[in-house]
Amino acid sequence: MRSVTKTPSHSHVRAVRKKRAKPRESAVLTDRVIDGFTLKEKIGEGGTAVVYAAEDREKRRFAVKIALSKKFNGILDNESERLGQLDHPAILKGISSGTTYGRSYIATEYLEGQSLAHEMGKPGIIPWEKAKKIVMRLCDALHELHRKGLAHRDVTPGNIHLLPDGSIKLLDFGLTQEFDQCFPQKPGSIEGSPKYMAPEAAAGLKHDHRADIYSTGVILYALMTGDLPLRGDSEGETLMKHINEDPQKPSERAKHLDFSEGADEVVMKALDKDPTKRYQSILELKEAISEISIYHGLSCCTAYATLEAGEITEVGAAAAAC
Ligand SMILES: Nc1ncnc2c1ncn2[C@@H]1O[C@H](COP(=O)(O)OP(=O)(O)OP(=O)(O)O)[C@@H](O)[C@H]1O
Numbered sequence: 001m002r003s004v005t006k007t008p009s010h011s012h013v014r015a016v017r018k019k020r021a022k023p024r025e026s027a028v029l030t031d032r033v034i035d036g037f038t039l040k041e042k043i044g045e046g047g048t049a050v051v052y053a054a055e056d057r058e059k060r061r062f063a064v065k066i067a068l069s070k071k072f073n074g075i076l077d078n079e080s081e082r083l084g085q086l087d088h089p090a091i092l093k094g095i096s097s098g099t100t101y102g103r104s105y106i107a108t109e110y111l112e113g114q115s116l117a118h119e120m121g122k123p124g125i126i127p128w129e130k131a132k133k134i135v136m137r138l139c140d141a142l143h144e145l146h147r148k149g150l151a152h153r154d155v156t157p158g159n160i161h162l163l164p165d166g167s168i169k170l171l172d173f174g175l176t177q178e179f180d181q182c183f184p185q186k187p188g189s190i191e192g193s194p195k196y197m198a199p200e201a202a203a204g205l206k207h208d209h210r211a212d213i214y215s216t217g218v219i220l221y222a223l224m225t226g227d228l229p230l231r232g233d234s235e236g237e238t239l240m241k242h243i244n245e246d247p248q249k250p251s252e253r254a255k256h257l258d259f260s261e262g263a264d265e266v267v268m269k270a271l272d273k274d275p276t277k278r279y280q281s282i283l284e285l286k287e288a289i290s291e292i293s294i295y296h297g298l299s300c301c302t303a304y305a306t307l308e309a310g311e312i313t314e315v316g317a318a319a320a321a322c
């Protein structure tokens with residue numbers, strides 16, 4: 001594994017393309033029947049696919065994810081292959097897959113609840129004890145991939161689903177690859193989500209499961225402080241910051257919170273620029289997270305932020321609401 005020693009120039013970053021196009025309005029597919037599943041309401045739309053709630057002939061609920069256009073079929077086909085390789089209670093369960101009108105689709109179990117991104121974007125507090133359980137369960141899900149030699153490569157709050165009973169499901173395996181295949185599939189492009197991307201992936205270098213450990217560190221940082229560790233005014237600037245800039249320690253970023261001893265070190269180790277200096281396994285990171293406590297007055301809490309919208313809510317205001 002190469003460490004990030006070479007600093008790409010700004011022009012390099014400007015030249016990179018994110019794999020996702022801007023979300024586009026997809027054709028309305030409600031009531032279309034695909035492979036025995038009748039599509040109902042739209043429940044999600046990303047840059048590559050649209051997700052519908054669906055019913056089978058016995059009126060049981062499922063979800064069907066369909067590529068936005070043929071050019072994203074490869075990502076959907078990869079996801080359906082990965083779902084077939086994975087079997088874990090914290091990972092979305094695939095049911096079947098195929099092609100409809102030239103576009104790839106995947107039928108999966110239907111998940112009640114909403115994404116962690118949705119929860120983090122809502123005004124309010126995510127109590128630390130709840131946040132901690134979410135990240136530790138994410139570690140379990142990632143362990144299922146890593147032990148099979150796979151890296152998820154797009155670990156973000158939008159790809160973590162929170163169920164009403166407090167459990168989670170990791171989803172969106174479109175970019176998942178074997179460790180020796182973890183590099184941009186198209187030369188000169190960057191795949192994934194810049195705000196959560198490991199420096200080596202942001203630099204277009206070969207990477208592995210330790211890129212997921214970094215992304216988990218970004219989510220951990222956000223849940224602990226209410227802010228992202230690094231953010232730029234553009235995707236290119238955000239990538240450059242992940243490559244070159246060290247974030248503030250959580251205790252410096254969220255001065256109103258009282259972190260237990262060693263909390264800063266856990267987060268900063270997960271976010272080390274050099275993958276060889278990070279936790280080397282996701283279960284080591286999980287163990288370290290289990291030791292973290294955050295105190296604020298009578299309640300333990302994290303601040304909140306509208307992270308996905310790219311805006312930051314005053315951390316102090318969130319603390320006051322605690
Ligand atoms: N099985 C499901 N049950 C319920 N909701 C789902 C399911 N699958 C996906 N969703 C919802 O749809 C959203 C988009 O799903 P997913 O991330 O798989 O698609 P995507 O097109 O790859 O998205 P993006 O490009 O934004 O990452 C998720 O954030 C989630 O809220």
Ligand SMILES: [Mg+2]
Pocket residue numbers: 046158159172
């Ligand atoms: Mg997604």
